[in-house]
Amino acid sequence: MSKPKLLIARAIFPEVIQKLEQYFEVETNQPDEPFSGTQLIQKLQGKSAALTTGGDRIDAEVLAACSSLKVCANMAVGYNNFDLDAMTAAGVLATNTPDVLTETTADFGFALLMATARRITESEHFLRAGKWGKWSFDMFAGSDIHGSTLGILGMGRIGQGIAKRGALGFGMKVIYHNRSRLDAAQEAECKASYVSKEELLRSADHLVLVLPYSPASHHSIGATELALMKPTATLINIARGGIVDDAALAQALRDRRIAAAGLDVFEGEPRVHADLLTVPNVVLTPHIASASVPTRKAMAHLAADNLIAFFKDNKALTPLNPAALAAK
Numbered sequence: 001m002s003k004p005k006l007l008i009a010r011a012i013f014p015e016v017i018q019k020l021e022q023y024f025e026v027e028t029n030q031p032d033e034p035f036s037g038t039q040l041i042q043k044l045q046g047k048s049a050a051l052t053t054g055g056d057r058i059d060a061e062v063l064a065a066c067s068s069l070k071v072c073a074n075m076a077v078g079y080n081n082f083d084l085d086a087m088t089a090a091g092v093l094a095t096n097t098p099d100v101l102t103e104t105t106a107d108f109g110f111a112l113l114m115a116t117a118r119r120i121t122e123s124e125h126f127l128r129a130g131k132w133g134k135w136s137f138d139m140f141a142g143s144d145i146h147g148s149t150l151g152i153l154g155m156g157r158i159g160q161g162i163a164k165r166g167a168l169g170f171g172m173k174v175i176y177h178n179r180s181r182l183d184a185a186q187e188a189e190c191k192a193s194y195v196s197k198e199e200l201l202r203s204a205d206h207l208v209l210v211l212p213y214s215p216a217s218h219h220s221i222g223a224t225e226l227a228l229m230k231p232t233a234t235l236i237n238i239a240r241g242g243i244v245d246d247a248a249l250a251q252a253l254r255d256r257r258i259a260a261a262g263l264d265v266f267e268g269e270p271r272v273h274a275d276l277l278t279v280p281n282v283v284l285t286p287h288i289a290s291a292s293v294p295t296r297k298a299m300a301h302l303a304a305d306n307l308i309a310f311f312k313d314n315k316a317l318t319p320l321n322p323a324a325l326a327a328k
């Protein structure tokens, strides 16, 4: 029997390609040039399966043009590149990579918070530029992390990981806001208190965004929300571009309406709003929160294992729309 055809849309670990080749006729993209929408449709012709990343959009148009497609495994926990309703309607199974990246991403959220609050990259640029002539009492004085109030917007697995790091490691007071409140045991484990979004904005010394992107969370942080924050506050976004209004944030940073921001994700990335590139009080990283080698391997293997489980046993390890499985 011939093997089902699989497109791996972006470059991936060779060991994962070898594993998939046992089950699939694989087309790869090791040169790693992202496909345009039209190229993706063309590459998916005759394919039953796709291994995608967050930049590969699977929507109603793609599905209508790729009728052989049965399953898409996203190598990311976020899946706003999938139109899940359209995939379910087309009977296409979608999977993501939760859990395996939780701790690595929470580590990074904390690293970005520390770099931002303590002005690490700004001071490094100063030093590299040969500007360090003398010590001064207020040189790159930032804000404290220990003992401060950590606010978390979006309290899923990664948010809880950040809460634990803050409460247990740095003696922070942790407050959070989320669509649904955690149960009492989870709140106790994270030492986190539930507050309204307004209270979160007003009280946090450091506000970390870890909520999923959807039309409902678009510009959750804009000029109005930034105006409620403390002028000494830092804002960290490791969630998705579009959750923050980047133009409004650049203006707030320039006007020192908040002290600093740390951003791993951007509206329209890999483009970055030009104003963010010119303000000094922002730490910018290129969407690398889950990028440790072991975690990226675990994500790639989980995506591959979802595809294999689907074709071997008509099941998936981490399905997003199990209704598509049930319809098989």
Ligand code: GLV
Residues within 6 Å of the ligand: 054, 075, 076, 077, 078, 079, 101, 239, 290
């Ligand atoms: C990365 O952004 C992910 O969603 O895994």
